[in-house]
Amino acid sequence: MSTTTYPYNEGGYTLYSNPCCPFSQCAVRALNAAKIPYVLETIDLENKPTWYHLVNPQLKVPALRTPDGTVLTESLVIAEFVADKFPEAHLLSSDAIERAQLRLFLGLFNKLLFPDIYRVLQSTNEEEGNNSKQALLDGIKNIGKELEIQWSRRSGRGGPFWNGDKWGYVEIVTSSFVGNLILTKHYRDFSIPDAKDFAPFNRWRKAIEAAPEFLKVKPDDKLLISAFKKFVAVVPK
Ligand SMILES: N[C@@H](CCC(=O)N[C@@H](CS)C(=O)NCC(=O)O)C(=O)O
Known part of the structure; x- marks a missing residue:
């Protein structure tokens, strides 16, 4: 039977990431800087979970699932999203x-x-x-x-x-x-x-x-x- 669902934090943020991936570290540091609570799903890149294509069809980390179910990929896109969504963290200048x-x-x-x-x-x-x-x-x-x-x-x-x-x-x-x-x-x-x-x-x-x-x-x-x-x-x- 094929997998139809995957683990995520209902109503919150979920970050799919791998600790040794430099792009994942960028996403983690952006979330940390904005003090956003999130659930971390560690993806073993040598043995990816069968459901991971449902999160990111490109099968890459990081991916960020937002509370409304949107999945964002690409570390720089995730960092910029965090900066835009949480302006109070002042990650990006308004100048x-x-x-x-x-x-x-x-x-x-x-x-x-x-x-x-x-x-x-x-x-x-x-x-x-x-x-x-x-x-x-x-x-x-x-x-x-x-x-x-x-x-x-x-x-x-x-x-x-x-x-x-x-x-x-x-x-x-x-x-x-x-x-x-x-x-x-x-x-x-x-x-x-x-x-x-x-x-x-x-x-x-x-x-x-x-x-x-x-x-x-x-x-x-x-x-x-x-x-x-x-x-x-x-x-x-
Ligand atoms: N341009 C992407 C690159 C992401 C990327 O290449 N991640 C690597 C791990 S560092 C990956 O998931 N590779 C797939 C694999 O190893 O199977 C980003 O900035 O997020």
């Missing part, structure tokens, strides 16, 4: 320039950091490995340059977060990828130099990694490392 700058920064981050982390992990030979590490370092340096510009905004207040001393929307949606730099260190011995060019990024990363909002959701390092093993290319000896 159009601030919102535009935030989008520009996130666009840059998604172009410069996120894909190169996975390229480093998936490189299959020394040349590819070195090129992808160099591209990641260049991206990190450029994100740092942009952070310095953003810190000079009035609400940037000198950092170390995008909004001064306040953990905010930028960190909600980027911090899991910053946290995933432990994977490139573990699997490919990639580290960021302690040099002037990298100082802004290192400062931001340090603030993120010490923030309770980050630590509360961060998976255990060993668990994360083992969950990502399947994405790491084997380098022939």
Whole structure:
């Protein structure tokens, strides 16, 4: 018999998520920041429940079921929904320039950091490995340059977060990828130099990694490392 229903929190929010998935961590951090009560359904990505296609036919996490039964997917859509639905949490500024700058920064981050982390992990030979590490370092340096510009905004207040001393929307949606730099260190011995060019990024990363909002959701390092093993290319000896 085929499954016709699935577990959810009647009249409330249900988040379908996996602790090692960086996109799921973004959704969890958005819900936490807005202090929304929700029921968590952990989805084992290696062995998805038979009902999960009823929640998300794409079979991806995260997915958020809202109290009226609407299911939202895509971490950035979920984060923006949370910000819009709960304006009292002030996750997104009502100032159009601030919102535009935030989008520009996130666009840059998604172009410069996120894909190169996975390229480093998936490189299959020394040349590819070195090129992808160099591209990641260049991206990190450029994100740092942009952070310095953003810190000079009035609400940037000198950092170390995008909004001064306040953990905010930028960190909600980027911090899991910053946290995933432990994977490139573990699997490919990639580290960021302690040099002037990298100082802004290192400062931001340090603030993120010490923030309770980050630590509360961060998976255990060993668990994360083992969950990502399947994405790491084997380098022939
Ligand atoms: N663009 C999506 C990406 C979500 C995604 O790729 N999630 C992964 C886990 S990190 C997934 O569910 N993959 C399906 C699978 O592993 O079978 C988002 O931002 O939510």
